[in-house]
Amino acid sequence: MQSSKIINYDYSVAKLFAIATIVFGIVGMVVGVWIAFQMAYPELNNLANEYGTFGRLRPLHTNIAIFGFILSGVWATWYYIGQRVLKVSMIESPFLMILGKIHFWLYLVGVVGVVVSLFMGITSSKEYAEFEWPIDIAIVVVWVIWGIGIFGLIGIRREKILYISVWYYIATFLGVAMLYLFNNMAVPTYFVTGFGDWWHSVSMYAGTNDAMVQWWYGHNAVAFIFTVPIIAMIYYFLPKESGQPIFSYKLSILSFWGLMFVYLWAGGHHLLYSTVPDWVQTMGSIFSIVLILPSWGSAINMLLTMKGEWQQLKDNPLIKFMVLASTFYMFSTIEGPIQAIKSVNALAHFTDWIPGHVHDGTLGWVGFMIIASLLHMAPRMFKREIYSKKLLESQFWIQTTGIVLYFSSMWIAGLTQGMMWRATDQYGNLAYSFIDTVNVLHPYYTIRGVGGLLYLIGFCMFAYNFYKTMTVGKEIEEEPHSTSPMAA
Amino acid sequence: MEMETIRELQAYGYAFASVFFAGIFYAYVYYLYTSKKSGRKDYEKYANMALNDNLNDTPVEKIEPLQEEKQKRSNK
Amino acid sequence: MFHWLEKNPFFFAVAVFVVIAYAGIITILPDFMNSARPVVGTKPYTVLELAGRHVYIKDSCNACHSQLIRPFKSETDRYGMYSLSGEYAYDRPFLWGSKRTGPDLMRVGNYRTTDWHENHMLNPKSLVPGSIMPKYGHMFSNVADIETAYAEALTVKKVFNVPYDEIDMPKLGTFEESSKIVLAEAKMIVDDMKSPEVKAAFARGEIKEIVAIIAYMNSLK
Numbered sequence: 001m002q003s004s005k006i007i008n009y010d011y012s013v014a015k016l017f018a019i020a021t022i023v024f025g026i027v028g029m030v031v032g033v034w035i036a037f038q039m040a041y042p043e044l045n046n047l048a049n050e051y052g053t054f055g056r057l058r059p060l061h062t063n064i065a066i067f068g069f070i071l072s073g074v075w076a077t078w079y080y081i082g083q084r085v086l087k088v089s090m091i092e093s094p095f096l097m098i099l100g101k102i103h104f105w106l107y108l109v110g111v112v113g114v115v116v117s118l119f120m121g122i123t124s125s126k127e128y129a130e131f132e133w134p135i136d137i138a139i140v141v142v143w144v145i146w147g148i149g150i151f152g153l154i155g156i157r158r159e160k161i162l163y164i165s166v167w168y169y170i171a172t173f174l175g176v177a178m179l180y181l182f183n184n185m186a187v188p189t190y191f192v193t194g195f196g197d198w199w200h201s202v203s204m205y206a207g208t209n210d211a212m213v214q215w216w217y218g219h220n221a222v223a224f225i226f227t228v229p230i231i232a233m234i235y236y237f238l239p240k241e242s243g244q245p246i247f248s249y250k251l252s253i254l255s256f257w258g259l260m261f262v263y264l265w266a267g268g269h270h271l272l273y274s275t276v277p278d279w280v281q282t283m284g285s286i287f288s289i290v291l292i293l294p295s296w297g298s299a300i301n302m303l304l305t306m307k308g309e310w311q312q313l314k315d316n317p318l319i320k321f322m323v324l325a326s327t328f329y330m331f332s333t334i335e336g337p338i339q340a341i342k343s344v345n346a347l348a349h350f351t352d353w354i355p356g357h358v359h360d361g362t363l364g365w366v367g368f369m370i371i372a373s374l375l376h377m378a379p380r381m382f383k384r385e386i387y388s389k390k391l392l393e394s395q396f397w398i399q400t401t402g403i404v405l406y407f408s409s410m411w412i413a414g415l416t417q418g419m420m421w422r423a424t425d426q427y428g429n430l431a432y433s434f435i436d437t438v439n440v441l442h443p444y445y446t447i448r449g450v451g452g453l454l455y456l457i458g459f460c461m462f463a464y465n466f467y468k469t470m471t472v473g474k475e476i477e478e479e480p481h482s483t484s485p486m487a488a
Numbered sequence: 489m490e491m492e493t494i495r496e497l498q499a500y501g502y503a504f505a506s507v508f509f510a511g512i513f514y515a516y517v518y519y520l521y522t523s524k525k526s527g528r529k530d531y532e533k534y535a536n537m538a539l540n541d542n543l544n545d546t547p548v549e550k551i552e553p554l555q556e557e558k559q560k561r562s563n564k
Numbered sequence: 565m566f567h568w569l570e571k572n573p574f575f576f577a578v579a580v581f582v583v584i585a586y587a588g589i590i591t592i593l594p595d596f597m598n599s600a601r602p603v604v605g606t607k608p609y610t611v612l613e614l615a616g617r618h619v620y621i622k623d624s625c626n627a628c629h630s631q632l633i634r635p636f637k638s639e640t641d642r643y644g645m646y647s648l649s650g651e652y653a654y655d656r657p658f659l660w661g662s663k664r665t666g667p668d669l670m671r672v673g674n675y676r677t678t679d680w681h682e683n684h685m686l687n688p689k690s691l692v693p694g695s696i697m698p699k700y701g702h703m704f705s706n707v708a709d710i711e712t713a714y715a716e717a718l719t720v721k722k723v724f725n726v727p728y729d730e731i732d733m734p735k736l737g738t739f740e741e742s743s744k745i746v747l748a749e750a751k752m753i754v755d756d757m758k759s760p761e762v763k764a765a766f767a768r769g770e771i772k773e774i775v776a777i778i779a780y781m782n783s784l785k
Contacts, residue, residue, distance in 0.1 A: 045698035055624030121622035196712030207652025264587035
C-alpha cells in the first residue's frame with residue numbers, strides 16, 4: 001500500500017476489449033446492412049451459395065452485434081470503470097491481471113467458434129441463444145471468469161461503498177448467468193444414442209414451454225445486455241465527462257431496484273395472443289407499462305445531471321452523443337410498452353415495426369453510449385488527445401440521420417403491413433394476398449438499408465478517429481479531470 | 489397437483505411478491521430520503537466516486553484494511 | 565439494514581438475484597406441468613420429417629416465417645385454424661418465429677404440394693413474382709442428415725418418453741429399421757418430384773435436403 005503514489009490504473013485489458021468492440025462493431029454492422037439490402041434486393045441472397053442467404057446471416061448479425069460488439073463494449077468499460085470507482089489498480093493483483101487476459105483471449109476463441117458454426121448452419125434456432133452446447137459451455141467458462149474478476153476486484157477495493165455503476169455490472173453478471181443457463185438446457189443426442197453429429201442437441205423444453213423460457217430469456221437478455229450495463233456506463237461517463245455529479249444519487253438507486261424487479265415480469269409481452277396462459281400475457285402487458293417508471297427514472301436523472309450546463313452540449317460532441325443516447329433510451333422505453341399493449345401488439349407483432357423498435361434502442365442508445373464511452377476512455381488510456389473533433393461532429397450527424405431513416409421507414413413498413421394483413425373487402429374477405437403486402441414494402445426496405453449504411457459509415461469514421469487517436473493523437477501530460485481534450 | 493391449486497399458489501406468490509417488494513421499496517425510499525436529515529449519511533456524496541476517481545484521490549468512505557483495524561483494537 | 569446491503573457485495577448480489585429470479589419462478593415453472601400435454605391426434609415427427617425440420621433450422625427459415633396462428637379472423641381466414649398449445653407438444657425447439665417476412669407456415673401442408681415446393685424452393689419468383697424469399701438451390705445438392713435426426717428421435721423417446729413405437733404412432737426401431745422406413749417415406753416424395761439430380765441420388769440411396777424439407781412442409785397441418 002505504501003507505493004500507491006507511484007502505481008497507476010492498468011488499462012491493458014480494457015484496451016484489448018476496446019479494439020474488439022470496434023472490430024466486431026464493424027463486422028456486425030456490415031452483415032446487418034447486407035441483410036437489410038437483401039430484403040430489398042433478394043438476388044443478393046445467392047452470391048455465396050448457401051452461406052450468403054438471409055437465414056444464415058441473420059443470426060450472425062444479431063450475435064456479432066450483441067455478443068461481439070456490445071458485450072466487448074461492456075467489458076471494455078468494466079475493466080476501465082471498475083478499477084476507477086473502486087480505487088484499486090489491476091496491477092496490484094497479478095492474479096486478476098492474468099485472469100483478465102484469459103478472459104479476453106478465451107472470449108475471442110468463443111467468438112470464432114460462433115462465427116464458424118453459424119456460417120455452417122449449426123444453430124439451435126432460439127433467437128440470441130443460437131449456439132450449440134459446446135459453445136455454450138465455453139461461454140459459461142468465460143462468464144465465470146468475468147465473475148471472479150468482478151468480485152476479486154471488489155475484494156481488494158479501497159472505496160468501501162460500491163458506486164451505482166458497479167451495481168449495474170453485478171446485475172448484468174447475475175442476470176445473464178441465470179437466463180442463459182436456463183434457456184440453453186439441452187440434451188446432446190450423440191451422447192444418449194451414439195448416433196449422429198456430436199454437437200447436436202435437443203431442447204429440454206417442448207413447444208409452449210420452450211417458447212416461454214425462450215422469451216423470458218429473449219426479453220431479459222435484452223434487458224441485461226442492452227439496458228443494464230449501458231446504464232452503468234452512462235452513470236459513470238456522463239458525470240465524469242461533464243464534471244457534474246449525478247442529479248440525484250438516490251433516484252439512481254431507486255431506479256436500479258425498480259428496474260430489477262419489474263423487468264423480469266415483462267417477458268410475456270412477446271407472446272401475446274399465443275398459446276401461453278392468458279394471465280402470463282396480461283401480466284407481461286401490465287408490467288411493460290410499469291417499466292416506463294424506472295427506465296425514465298434513470299434517463300431523466302441523466303438529463304437533469306446536465307442542468308445548468310447545457311452549453312456543454314454545444315461545445316462537447318461526447319456530451320452530445322450521451323444526451324442523445326438517453327433521449328433514445330426514453331424513446332424506446334416508451335415505444336416498447338406501447339407495443340406491449342394487447343391491441344397494439346395484435347397489429348405490430350410479426351411486422352417490421354419490431355426490428356425498428358429494437359434498432360432505435362441499439363443504434364441510438366447502446367451504440368451511441370459505447371462510442372462516447374470509448375472516446376472518453378481513449379485520451380486516458382493512450383495519454384493522447386482525441387484526433388479530430390470535426391470528424392466526430394460529422395459522424396454524429398451522419399449516424400443520427402441513419403437512425404431516423406431506419407426507425408421511420410420501419411414504422412411505416414410495420415403499420416402498413418399490419419393493416420394490410422387484416423384489411424377486408426366489402427364482403428368480409430381478405431383484401432390482399434400475402435405477396436401484395438411484401439411488394440409494398442420495397443421502398444421502405446431500401447430506405448432502411450440506406451439508414452443502416454449511414455450508421456455504418458459513421459461507425460467507420462469513429463473507428464478511424466479512434467485509431468488515429470491511439471497512434472498519432474497529440475500527447476498529453478496530465479490526465480484530464482473532466483472534458484476530454486480533442487484537436488479541432 | 490391439480491392445475492387449480494397451482495394457479496392459486498401462483499396467484500398467492502404473485503400477490504405476496506407485489507406487496508412484499510412494494511413494502512420494502514417504500515421503506516427504502518423513506519430511509520433514503522430521511523438519511524441526510526437524521527444525520528445517518530448523505531447519499532448524494534457518493535456521486536463523487538465518479539468525479540474524484542484518481543488512484544490517489546481520497547475515497548469517499550475508506551475501507552479499513554484488516555491490519556489497521558486489528559491494530560486499533562489492540563490499542564484500545 | 566439497507567446500508568448494510570449497500571456495502572456488502574455478497575449479500576447485495578444475493579438480494580439482486582432473489583429479486584430477478586422471483587419472476588421466473590412464479591411465471592414460468594408452474595406451467596411446465598400444464599401446457600406440455602399433446603392435443604389428441606398430434607403425433608411426433610417421423611425421422612424424415614425431423615431431418616427436414618433440421619434443414620429448416622439450419623437455414624433459419626424461422627427468421628422470416630412464423631408458425632403461430634393467432635386467434636383473429638384475418639389470420640384464420642388466411643392460414644387456417646388458430647394454434648393450440650397441445651399441437652406443439654413435440655416441438656423441440658419451438659419454431660414460432662418472431663417476424664413474418666413471409667407467410668405463416670403452421671398449416672402449409674394443407675394447401676401446398678410437393679411439386680409446388682420443389683419449384684418454389686428452387687426459384688420462388690417463378691411461382692410468386694415479386695417474392696423476396698432466397699433461392700434454395702443448395703438443398704438439391706446437399707444430403708440430408710438422417711442419422712442425426714434418428715439420434716434426436718431416439719433421444720426424446722428415451723429421455724422425454726415421446727411415444728415413438730407405440731400404437732398409431734410413428735415407428736422408430738433400430739437405426740437399420742428406421743432407415744428402411746425413411747427410404748420408403750422419401751420414395752413417395754421423390755416420385756412426385758421432377759429434378760433428375762434428386763432422383764438419381766435417391767437411386768443411389770441418398771436423400772437430398774430438399775426431400776426432407778418437403779416431407780416436413782407436408783407434415784405441417
